[in-house]
Amino acid sequence: MQDSQTSETTQKTIEETIVSGILSAKIRPGTRLSENQLATLFSVSRTRVREAMMRLETRGIVHVSPRRGWFVVEPSAEEAIAVYEARRVIEAGLLRSMRVLTDEGRKALDAHLNEEKTAMAAGDRQRLTYLMGDFHIRIAELSGNAIIVDILRDLTARTILISMLYQSEFHAAQSHDGHCRIFEAMQAGDFVRAAELSVEHLDEVEMGLDLTTRPDPLSELRSSLSLPPKAVSSGPTVKPKKPQLQRSN
Amino acid sequence: MQDSQTSETTQKTIEETIVSGILSAKIRPGTRLSENQLATLFSVSRTRVREAMMRLETRGIVHVSPRRGWFVVEPSAEEAIAVYEARRVIEAGLLRSMRVLTDEGRKALDAHLNEEKTAMAAGDRQRLTYLMGDFHIRIAELSGNAIIVDILRDLTARTILISMLYQSEFHAAQSHDGHCRIFEAMQAGDFVRAAELSVEHLDEVEMGLDLTTRPDPLSELRSSLSLPPKAVSSGPTVKPKKPQLQRSN
DNA sequence: TCTGGCTATCTTGCATACAAGACAGGAAAG
DNA sequence: CTTTCCTGTCTTGTATGCAAGATAGCCAGA
Numbered sequence: 001m002q003d004s005q006t007s008e009t010t011q012k013t014i015e016e017t018i019v020s021g022i023l024s025a026k027i028r029p030g031t032r033l034s035e036n037q038l039a040t041l042f043s044v045s046r047t048r049v050r051e052a053m054m055r056l057e058t059r060g061i062v063h064v065s066p067r068r069g070w071f072v073v074e075p076s077a078e079e080a081i082a083v084y085e086a087r088r089v090i091e092a093g094l095l096r097s098m099r100v101l102t103d104e105g106r107k108a109l110d111a112h113l114n115e116e117k118t119a120m121a122a123g124d125r126q127r128l129t130y131l132m133g134d135f136h137i138r139i140a141e142l143s144g145n146a147i148i149v150d151i152l153r154d155l156t157a158r159t160i161l162i163s164m165l166y167q168s169e170f171h172a173a174q175s176h177d178g179h180c181r182i183f184e185a186m187q188a189g190d191f192v193r194a195a196e197l198s199v200e201h202l203d204e205v206e207m208g209l210d211l212t213t214r215p216d217p218l219s220e221l222r223s224s225l226s227l228p229p230k231a232v233s234s235g236p237t238v239k240p241k242k243p244q245l246q247r248s249n
Numbered sequence: 250m251q252d253s254q255t256s257e258t259t260q261k262t263i264e265e266t267i268v269s270g271i272l273s274a275k276i277r278p279g280t281r282l283s284e285n286q287l288a289t290l291f292s293v294s295r296t297r298v299r300e301a302m303m304r305l306e307t308r309g310i311v312h313v314s315p316r317r318g319w320f321v322v323e324p325s326a327e328e329a330i331a332v333y334e335a336r337r338v339i340e341a342g343l344l345r346s347m348r349v350l351t352d353e354g355r356k357a358l359d360a361h362l363n364e365e366k367t368a369m370a371a372g373d374r375q376r377l378t379y380l381m382g383d384f385h386i387r388i389a390e391l392s393g394n395a396i397i398v399d400i401l402r403d404l405t406a407r408t409i410l411i412s413m414l415y416q417s418e419f420h421a422a423q424s425h426d427g428h429c430r431i432f433e434a435m436q437a438g439d440f441v442r443a444a445e446l447s448v449e450h451l452d453e454v455e456m457g458l459d460l461t462t463r464p465d466p467l468s469e470l471r472s473s474l475s476l477p478p479k480a481v482s483s484g485p486t487v488k489p490k491k492p493q494l495q496r497s498n
Numbered sequence: 499t500c501t502g503g504c505t506a507t508c509t510t511g512c513a514t515a516c517a518a519g520a521c522a523g524g525a526a527a528g
Numbered sequence: 529c530t531t532t533c534c535t536g537t538c539t540t541g542t543a544t545g546c547a548a549g550a551t552a553g554c555c556a557g558a
Binding site for chain 3: 034035036046050064065066067068069070
Binding site: 050051054055057058059060082083085086088089090091092093094096097143145146147148151155 | 299300303304306307308309331332334335337338339340341342343345346392394395396397400404
């Protein structure tokens with residue numbers, strides 16, 4: 001909704017702008033985020049840009065290659081798997097814990113699914129990508145728990161980056177169907193079923209990825225030299241490794 | 250394990266030190282964290298301290314009062330409830346998703362429970378607090394999913410801060426029992442039961458809190474003047490909506 | 499043609515300087 | 529004695545400057 005746009009000079013709009021840019025698939029993984037460019041773009045000094053970058057780094061959205069620059073993360077295949085697993089765990093746990101679907105909740109989800117349908121009809125892929133991720137955030141919002149919403153928003157952002165890296169074709173209809181089925185189960189008050197469907201849905205999407213092709217072109221060389229694989233952790237201690245320049249955009 | 254402490258001047262030890270200080274109940278909620286003091290303590294400039302604070306802020310561990318200072322968060326009653334709910338959702342989801350308990354896993358948990366027993370016998374309350382929280386992190390580590398581990402570590406830190414604010418007496422034995430039961434279910438391969446027990450356990454601990462006394466001494470005045478309650482959000486733009494909690498499972 | 503090394507330039511890392519707000523303590527007025 | 533205001537001090541907010549590493553491009557030598 002509050003989609004962001006241009007400078008505004010307010011406060012943490014840098015962070016928000018970048019995240020919503022990712023959520024709407026306007027920023028590709030690996031995109032270089034120059035402190036200087038962002039600083040001039042937002043009319044602030046590098047200091048504030050840096051703060052935003054640090055925060056995004058702890059959220060798992062960007063990473064820094066020392067003295068080379070900040071980059072939108074390019075999740076490895078292992079990280080991609082971890083993100084999907086985390087989402088399954090949290091979303092299934094969330095749905096299972098729900099007891100009722102309020103009327104506003106029902107309306108919100110219904111409206112959302114209609115938006116998905118409209119975007120599909122219009123073939124608006126960017127918007128579709130945004131909506132497909134947003135559906136899960138909407139569900140989190142139903143719980144009223146801001147902590148879970150924040151967690152799932154960041155995981156969704158990462159998911160979208162993963163899609164851009166590993167998803168050959170976009171099975172929008174399949175995803176939309178999955179969302180509809182989850183919604184139906186919720187409407188029926190069967191949250192256990194909804195949780196199961198959610199897991200299935202995430203499995204489907206994950207299965208639709210090609211987790212062997214794109215990533216880490218050095219992997220063969222790396223394994224033949226028996227070097228350690230790329231770090232999987234999402235938190236601290238992520239060593240630089242490979243160059244991975246930006247691409248396009 | 251990597252317990253940290255003292256300067257070291259390495260890198261992100263400031264963050265780690267503070268978090269582990271909270272995890273081991275050595276830092277109380279509301280503690281003021283002066284940029285200057287930390288800077289001299291760690292022999293770095295304020296810049297790096299600030300970066301650490303920003304990261305801790307996005308992790309929900311500290312907050313800043315503009316031009317007044319950084320403080321370890323003092324979760325409100327509402328936030329406390331949200332933290333416990335998030336933990337129930339995630340931990341139950343995690344246990345439910347488990348399929349096997351590896352032999353190392355079994356050993357690790359067994360060793361941990363023995364440590365709990367030892368600390369109880371010794372009456373070492375600080376260590377006990379640390380261990381009681383660490384048990385849940387250990388379980389997360391069994392999943393091998395770094396994302397979930399990080400999330401639960403931060404939530405555990407917040408939980409400990411909540412305990413220090415609202416927990417009148419420490420029912421260590423009860424918690425230990427709960428942990429043992431969870432472990433037994435896991436050993437029996439009954440992860441659904443383990444998830445249920447985990448929810449019950451967290452419910453018990455939450456019930457042991459007095460969420461009416463300590464917080465926000467202005468609440469009475471505030472409500473009598475019908476001012477809005479303290480903000481609860483942990484992130485941007487999340488409307489209150491209804492809580493609709495879960496219970497049991 | 500290819501290889502190696504040098505340098506110019508661009509990047510972040512980090513410290514410091516200064517500005518501006520918050521607060522405490524004291525002095526003065528009632 | 530109480531209240532009000534003022535000022536000095538301490539805090540974070542923000543910008544800027546400089547250092548150090550990384551990279552690309554060029555040039556020379558084989």
